[in-house]
Amino acid sequence: MRDACLSGRFPTYLQDRNEAIVALLYDAGLRASELVGLDVENLDLDDGTIYLTTELQKGNPPPATLALDRETVRLLQRYLRDRWKDSEAVFPSRSSPRLSTRSLERLVKAIAIEAEVQPQLASGGTGEPEDITPHTLRHSVAYRIVQTEGGRLEDVQLRLRHATLQTTDEIYSHLVPR
Numbered sequence: 001m002r003d004a005c006l007s008g009r010f011p012t013y014l015q016d017r018n019e020a021i022v023a024l025l026y027d028a029g030l031r032a033s034e035l036v037g038l039d040v041e042n043l044d045l046d047d048g049t050i051y052l053t054t055e056l057q058k059g060n061p062p063p064a065t066l067a068l069d070r071e072t073v074r075l076l077q078r079y080l081r082d083r084w085k086d087s088e089a090v091f092p093s094r095s096s097p098r099l100s101t102r103s104l105e106r107l108v109k110a111i112a113i114e115a116e117v118q119p120q121l122a123s124g125g126t127g128e129p130e131d132i133t134p135h136t137l138r139h140s141v142a143y144r145i146v147q148t149e150g151g152r153l154e155d156v157q158l159r160l161r162h163a164t165l166q167t168t169d170e171i172y173s174h175l176v177p178r
Helices: 012-028 032-037 070-082 101-115 134-148 153-160 165-175
Strands: 049-052 063-068
Touching: 012 032, 012 070, 012 101, 012 134, 032 101, 070 101, 101 134, 134 153, 134 165, 153 165
Parallel strands: none
Antiparallel strands: 049 063
């Protein structure tokens, strides 16, 4: 999907923004509302972290600091250095100071269609690119942690910031090799 962000389908001035969005969603496992609610002050790119305030998170849990992958940090640094619109929001839109969750959903779908993504369905088989949402990328984080990195459901709970392990288990137990 990151490569598709750099295609001619998207205006040149939005390509870095779009790539940073996809990388951040896939790396940090952010909810759509968390991503669009991010302000530049929530990022510490020298330290490679993102700070989620209580107000940004679902259910008002305690603030969370998430470590970011080096590549995500690099993309965010490049995007923020060269971005086309100065705003306190990390991701402004063309017509307002902040990207809306609906605009984010449309953007992620457009990128998935451009990339011709075929998502794996939990029920088996593959879905269509039109099925991809920001939340799909959140699920991909759980898949990556368990299937690729050999992590546990507790690791998924911590990264996705679920209030209880029971929530994580209900959603992702099918990923754990038996």
